[in-house]
Amino acid sequence: MTRTAASPASAAPARATGRRRDATANRAALLAAAQRVLAGDPHASLDAIAQSAGLSRRALYGHFSDREELLREVIAIGAGRFNAIAEETSDPDPRVALAHMAARLWREAYAVRASANIALDDAHVAETVRALAPLRRRVRELTREGVASGAFRGDVPPELLAFLIEETARATLRELRLTTQHADAAVVRVVLSIAGLSWQEQVALLDAHPEILAGD
Incomplete structure (x- = not known):
């Protein structure tokens, strides 16, 4: 049986498909390496990230024009996961x-430390705020519901309360620096305190809903 060689016209699309597949794989490898390396060192160099991905610095520049573009992509990946949590989390009791x-959110931040570490960096506040718009919108919705129902403090407007919750949570994360896997209780208590719950009310709430700290 005689085999016929592929014509140049048919071979070209196959080569192009292979190059696209390689490029997609390399980009995914670079992003995975960036999250891995930046989780340990938020100021890691592009050389360190490329080396971790098993690629050259030149290959990295084929996908990202500079370090900031790569960081924005890492922020976007983490923000997507954080925003999904915000949209999925609901309960009749605000x-x-x-x-x-x-x-x-704390447990997710602990899992994707690179995104969290970058988000906590003052140099990337504006980018983080834009990326987390759905999460911030959900916090505002909850504060409006909580204030309207009397569950949250009513001495400040809901919009200001939402801002205070966001900033306090961020400050707490900066202090903890994602150093312990069991700091979710501290984060939850701080957020509830800003919302207006006393420590006794916090204890009662968490005792009534152990799944909150158990990872439901």
């Missing part, structure tokens, strides 16, 4: 919903 969200 106190429970807020506590669930805070705990789940």
Whole structure:
């Protein structure tokens, strides 16, 4: 049986498909390496990231024009996961919903440390704020519900309360620097305190809903 060689016209699309597949794989490898390396050192160089991915610095520049573009992509990956948690977290009681969200976001931040570390860097605040718009919108919704129902403090407007919750949570994360896997209780308590719950009310809430800190 005689085999016929592939014509140049048919071979070219195959080569192009192979190059696209390689490029996609390399980009994924670079992003995975960036998250891995930046989790340990938020200021890691592009050389360190490329080396971790098993690629050259030149290959990295084929996908990202500079370090900032790579960091923005890492932020976007983490933000997508954080925003999904915010959208998925709900409960008829806004106190429970807020506590669930805070705990789940902490655990996710611990899992994707690179995104969290970059997000906590003052140099990337603006980028982080834009990327986390859905999460911030959900926090505002919860504060409006909580204030309207009397579950949250009513001495400040809901929009200001949402801002205070966001900034306090961020400051707490900066202090903890994702150094312990069991700091979710601290984060939850801080958020609930800003929302207006006393420590006794926090204890009662968490005792009634152990799944919040158990990882539901």
